[in-house]
Amino acid sequence: MSTATPTGDSARPSPPPYRGRFAPSPSGPLHFGSLVAAVGSYLDARAHGGQWLLRIEDVDQPRTVAGAADEILRTLEGFGFAWDGEVLVQSRRLDLYHAALVRLQLADEVYPCACSRAEIAAHSPRRSIDGGLVYPGTCREGLAGGRAARAWRLRVPDQVIAFDDRIQGDVQQNLEAAVGDFILLRADGQYAYQLAVVVDDAAQGITAVVRGVDLLDSTPRQIWLQQGLALSTPTYAHLPVVTNDAGEKLSKQTHAAAVDLSAGSAVLAAALRFLGHAVPQEISAGPLRDFWPWAIAAWSIARVPARRGVCPG
Template sequence: MLMEKTRTEVVGRFAPSPTGPLHFGSLVAAVGSYCLARCRNGRWLLRMEDLDTPRVVPGAADDILRTLESFGLQWDGPVVWQSRRGDAYAQALESLRSKGLVFDCGCSRKEVLASAPHQGEEGPVYPGTCRKGLAPGRVSRALRVRVPTQEVHCFIDGIFGRCEQRLADAVGDFVLRRADGVYAYQLAVVVDDAAAGVTQVVRGADLLGSTARQIYLQQCLGYSVPHYFHLPLALSADGEKISKRHGAVSVEQGADPSSMLCRVLRFLGQDLPSHCEKGTPREILEWATKHFDVRKTPATGQVVV
């Protein structure tokens, strides 16, 4: 199991993708990460994960920033934009390649699906087709990282407790740069968190399965491993994770910040006093950062009516 280093400063972050306005589920991640950083007098950073440019919606980033401000969520320092950090990702990739950990892969997604030995926890497991080199006549499409065949990655999540995953069984060698040249989320988030000195990653439980991959990359690159907290998912009436298609929470679309903040904090298991209902967003957040108790946060998703 990984040994945690002593840290003197908590640095949290919120990292939305500007593919549309904030929804209730993303607001849960924003408020949860904010409270867990601020309750330890820590810093709270903001990063726009706009790396997948075809999915970026024009104006969405500005809408997200306005919405966060309307909820009283103030971040420290300038906003970081992943789309401007290609050089940092390229350097990390070259560092991994110099250690013999990266290889060229000529397989299309369709071929991987067809040849995968089984479905892992995160989808089809890459069968290692190009691990020993490209077959004659094949050209490189993506870059993958070699994962250990036997090692089990263990970590203690602040909400889910002990978690473990054997990467070889769950995903196999995973992509770090896609066929279209875009750097993969797994690499970008690890490089960005390390560069910003992030010590605490608070996000939705749908990303719990990504954590072992990120810890593996952190180890390979010599980075510190943050503490992880995976918040319960907000579910729609049909049991699906709430997404942008279920409705936004931006003030422009009628959301009341104070009422919404109270809903979010109760969703996170906090015993909010009745007087908070009449408070301003700033007053509600002041109460939350003084009293937030992550031990009361449930690990199971909840339907949001």
């Protein structure tokens, strides 16, 4: 008896189960901009029948505010978010970031850098895509005599890294032109966000990242780092960020107010409207137990505006 070879769609492997995440930084209480990211990532996960994980991104310890992580978790729980598994905390995972850095060192993908910010500014005429300076590659071929390493940088190629964002569409970035070799271990001994987020997404088995568009320009760096560590790349969807009247992203630095738990479904409905969804008044004014089932059924990422920032007015 001959065995037929499957063809077409039946021969394709099934995609892995959906695993999304929300990863706030505990630099202050949860504000409306962070709530929008939480709502978007949560609904996309639940609408796909997937899991939604939580991660506290406190790898940048100087920016961490004592008690903020617990306050964020209490706020999410109060709004009816239900996460899967234990909450991952970056500050407890430094050994994993160290292991990833060592792996890159052994592969000669990273190198020590002695440059100060002032020295980089003196030799780099180009602004990077995220507002800093493009690293000019001063230490790429080795440290000059008498210089000691301050940081470790990842080598980047003179080639375009491209991906299809589920909201923003086609994204292309030449890493060498946009940022240059970027830091994985800072001069103050802190592991960089780019390294921590890549290691953690892989460890948590994240298949879909839904987050604010302020991180869109970081994504090619993360994809390049995933390739260097032989890790899978999730899909990406970058939501528009909430801005104030001055066009600034809501944040602790722009004095964003904490969300009011007593507002209940009304503030969640406002977040969903910001993401392009019409919410009936009876849902907006109703209890949380009615909001979430309706919102999960109504969610469509195609309705989310493909814009960088929106002021809710």
